[in-house]
Amino acid sequence: MTRDRGIPNRRNRKPSSRPSQRAPIDKSSAQAVKERPQPEAKPERMAIVLDRFHKARKWLFSDWRALIALSLAVTGSATALSLAFLFKLPAVPNCPSIFWPLASASLRIHCAEIAAGKRTTKDLLEAIELVKTLPPDHPLYDETKRLIELWAQEILDLGEEAFQNGKLGDAIETANKVPKIGSAYTQVEGKIKRWKSIWSSAESLYRKAEDALRKEDWRSALTEAGRLLSIDNRFWQTTKYQELSNKITATREDITKLAKAKNLIESGGLQNFQEAIKLVSSIGNQSYVYQKAQEVLADAGQKMLDLAEAALDRRDLTTALDVIKQIPAAANLQKEVEDFEVLANAMGRVWNGSPEDYDAAIAQAQKIAAGRPFHNKAQQLIARWRTEKGEMAQLDRARQLSQSNRPEDLQAAIEAASQVSSSNPKSKEAQQIIDRITSDIQNQEDRPLIDQADQIANRGDANSLQQAIDILSRISSRRALGGEAADKRREYASQLQSIRDRERTLSQPSPSPSADPTVQNQENTSAEQILQDARSIAGGGTVDSVAEAIRRADAVSIASPMRPEAQSLINEWSQQLLQTAMSQASADPAGAIAIAQRIPLGTPAHDQAQTLIPLWQQGLRR
Structure with a gap:
C-alpha cells in the first residue's frame, strides 16, 4: 500500500552513487498514516x-426486585415440568397388533369404538365381532349390547x-x-321389501315414459316423469x-324433426326429399325414435327412387341418373341404386332403336344377377326388348308397304x-301409319256413300230423305267420315x-174460334183415352206391344194439349226399345237391328240406334 502512495520501499532500498537527496513527502499520505487506528492490547x-x-453480580444481590423475579422464574419452570409429568396420557394401544384372546373387555370396547368410528360396513361388523363374545354376567355386557344394537342400526342406515344413492x-x-341379534335385524326383511317395491315402481314409470317416447307421445312421457318426483328415493327423484x-x-326435438321431414316428403320434389333426409340423418342412434327415423329415411330414399323412375319413363336419362346418385347410403338402398343405374343406361341404349342398341341393352341387363332387387325387372325388360327388336323389323316392313297404293299392300302394312306393341318406343310411329292408312281406306270406301246420300236427299221428299238417312247409317261413327255422316244424318x-209435322197439321182441321167448347173437350177426352190405351198396350212388355204403344201415342194430334205428354211417352218407349236391342245385340245382331229400326224418327233413341246399327251389321258380316 505504501508503494501506491509513493513511499519508497525501504527493504529494497540500495545506496545510490548520487548525492543523497530527500524526496518530497505527500501531505495527504502522511495524514492517512497518522489517523490509522492502532490495535488494542488483549x-x-x-x-x-x-x-x-462484577458489577452485574453486585446489582443482582443488592436489588430485591431482581431476586424475586429470579425466584419466580425458577419456581414456574419446576411447576410446569411437574404438571407435564403428572398429566401425561398413556400410549394409545395398537389395536391391529393386539392378541385378542388375552385382551380385556375395556380394550375390546375401546378398539371396537375406534373401528365403528370409520362408519363402514366392514368396520362396523368388525366392531360387533370384537364385543359380542362377552358373557351375560360380565359387568360391561349391557354396554356391549347397547353398542351392538347401535352399530347394527348404523349398518342398516x-x-x-x-339405496337413496341408487345402489x-x-x-x-x-x-x-x-x-341376527337385536331389533335392527327384525327390520331387514321389511327394508329390503320396501326398497324393491319402490325400485320396481320407479322402473315401471321410467319404462312407461320410454315406451311413450318410442310412440312419439312425449306428453305422456312427461306425465310419467313427473310421477318420479313422488317416489321415496332421492336417486330417482333427482x-x-x-x-x-x-x-x-x-x-x-327429434319428433319435431320427424314430423317436418314427413311433411316435406309428402310435398314431393327432389329438394324437399333432400331436406327431409338431412333432418332425419341428424337423429342419433340413441334416440327413442331412431327406428322410425330410419323408416322415414328409407321412405325418402324410395320416393327419390320413384322420382328417378318417373324421369326414366319420360326418357330423361340425365335427370334420372342425377336423382339416383343423391340417394343417401343411410336409406339402405345401395343395391337398388346400383341396379337402377345399370337398367337406366340400358334403356338409354334402347331408345336409339337400332338392333345393335337392343343387343347392347340386353347384355347390360343380364349383368343383374339373381337375388338382386331389380333382377325380375331386368328379366322382364330383356324379354320385352327381344320382342321389340322383332317388332322393329315389322315396323320397317310397314313403312315400306305404306308407300304403295295397292289395297292389299296397305292392308299388309x-x-x-x-x-308393334304399345310399350315399344316406336309404337307411336306404328299407330300413325295405321291411322293414316285406315283413314285413306275408309275415305275411299265411305265417300261414295255420302255422295249418293246427298244426291238422293236433294229430291226433298220424305221417302228420299228416309232413304238418304238409311244410306248414311251404314257409316260407323268410329270411321274417318263417321262425324260427317252423322251430321248429315241429323x-x-x-x-x-x-x-211429317206439316202433313199431320194439314190432315187435321184447324179449330174455329167459334168452335164449341164441348167439341174441344171431346177431343181432349179422346187424346187421354188414346194415351191410356197406349199405356195399357205398352204394359205387355214385348217389343211388338211397345212398338204398338208408340204408334198409338203418335196418333195424338200435334195441336192437342196432350201432345207433349204423348211425345214424352214416345221418347220413353223408344229408349226401352233401344235397351232391348242393345241387350240382345251380342247374341242376335239381326234381331237387334230389326228392333232398332222400329224406333221412330225424331226421338233421341233413334240417333243412337242409327249409330249402333252399322256396328251390328259388321258383326253379321263376320
Whole structure:
C-alpha cells in the first residue's frame, strides 16, 4: 500500500552513487498514516469483561426486585415440568397388533369404538365381532349390547343411504349383513321389501315414459316423469328424473324433426326429399325414435327412387341418373341404386332403336344377377326388348308397304304395324301409319256413300230423305267420315220430321174460334183415352206391344194439349226399345237391328240406334 502512495520501499532500498537527496513527502499520505487506528492490547479487553461481570453480580444481590423475579422464574419452570409429568396420557394401544384372546373387555370396547368410528360396513361388523363374545354376567355386557344394537342400526342406515344413492344391490347386500341379534335385524326383511317395491315402481314409470317416447307421445312421457318426483328415493327423484327429462327434451326435438321431414316428403320434389333426409340423418342412434327415423329415411330414399323412375319413363336419362346418385347410403338402398343405374343406361341404349342398341341393352341387363332387387325387372325388360327388336323389323316392313297404293299392300302394312306393341318406343310411329292408312281406306270406301246420300236427299221428299238417312247409317261413327255422316244424318232427319209435322197439321182441321167448347173437350177426352190405351198396350212388355204403344201415342194430334205428354211417352218407349236391342245385340245382331229400326224418327233413341246399327251389321258380316 505504501508503494501506491509513493513511499519508497525501504527493504529494497540500495545506496545510490548520487548525492543523497530527500524526496518530497505527500501531505495527504502522511495524514492517512497518522489517523490509522492502532490495535488494542488483549489484557485490556479481559479486564473490561471482568469488570462488567462484577458489577452485574453486585446489582443482582443488592436489588430485591431482581431476586424475586429470579425466584419466580425458577419456581414456574419446576411447576410446569411437574404438571407435564403428572398429566401425561398413556400410549394409545395398537389395536391391529393386539392378541385378542388375552385382551380385556375395556380394550375390546375401546378398539371396537375406534373401528365403528370409520362408519363402514366392514368396520362396523368388525366392531360387533370384537364385543359380542362377552358373557351375560360380565359387568360391561349391557354396554356391549347397547353398542351392538347401535352399530347394527348404523349398518342398516348405511344400506338405506346406498339405496337413496341408487345402489339397490349394495343396499340389499349391506342389509343382509346385519347381525341376527337385536331389533335392527327384525327390520331387514321389511327394508329390503320396501326398497324393491319402490325400485320396481320407479322402473315401471321410467319404462312407461320410454315406451311413450318410442310412440312419439312425449306428453305422456312427461306425465310419467313427473310421477318420479313422488317416489321415496332421492336417486330417482333427482338423478333419474333429470336424466329422463333430458331424454324427453331431446326426443321432443327429434319428433319435431320427424314430423317436418314427413311433411316435406309428402310435398314431393327432389329438394324437399333432400331436406327431409338431412333432418332425419341428424337423429342419433340413441334416440327413442331412431327406428322410425330410419323408416322415414328409407321412405325418402324410395320416393327419390320413384322420382328417378318417373324421369326414366319420360326418357330423361340425365335427370334420372342425377336423382339416383343423391340417394343417401343411410336409406339402405345401395343395391337398388346400383341396379337402377345399370337398367337406366340400358334403356338409354334402347331408345336409339337400332338392333345393335337392343343387343347392347340386353347384355347390360343380364349383368343383374339373381337375388338382386331389380333382377325380375331386368328379366322382364330383356324379354320385352327381344320382342321389340322383332317388332322393329315389322315396323320397317310397314313403312315400306305404306308407300304403295295397292289395297292389299296397305292392308299388309296395317297388319305389320299392328304387331308393334304399345310399350315399344316406336309404337307411336306404328299407330300413325295405321291411322293414316285406315283413314285413306275408309275415305275411299265411305265417300261414295255420302255422295249418293246427298244426291238422293236433294229430291226433298220424305221417302228420299228416309232413304238418304238409311244410306248414311251404314257409316260407323268410329270411321274417318263417321262425324260427317252423322251430321248429315241429323240434318236429313230434321227435314223429314218437319215434312211429317206439316202433313199431320194439314190432315187435321184447324179449330174455329167459334168452335164449341164441348167439341174441344171431346177431343181432349179422346187424346187421354188414346194415351191410356197406349199405356195399357205398352204394359205387355214385348217389343211388338211397345212398338204398338208408340204408334198409338203418335196418333195424338200435334195441336192437342196432350201432345207433349204423348211425345214424352214416345221418347220413353223408344229408349226401352233401344235397351232391348242393345241387350240382345251380342247374341242376335239381326234381331237387334230389326228392333232398332222400329224406333221412330225424331226421338233421341233413334240417333243412337242409327249409330249402333252399322256396328251390328259388321258383326253379321263376320
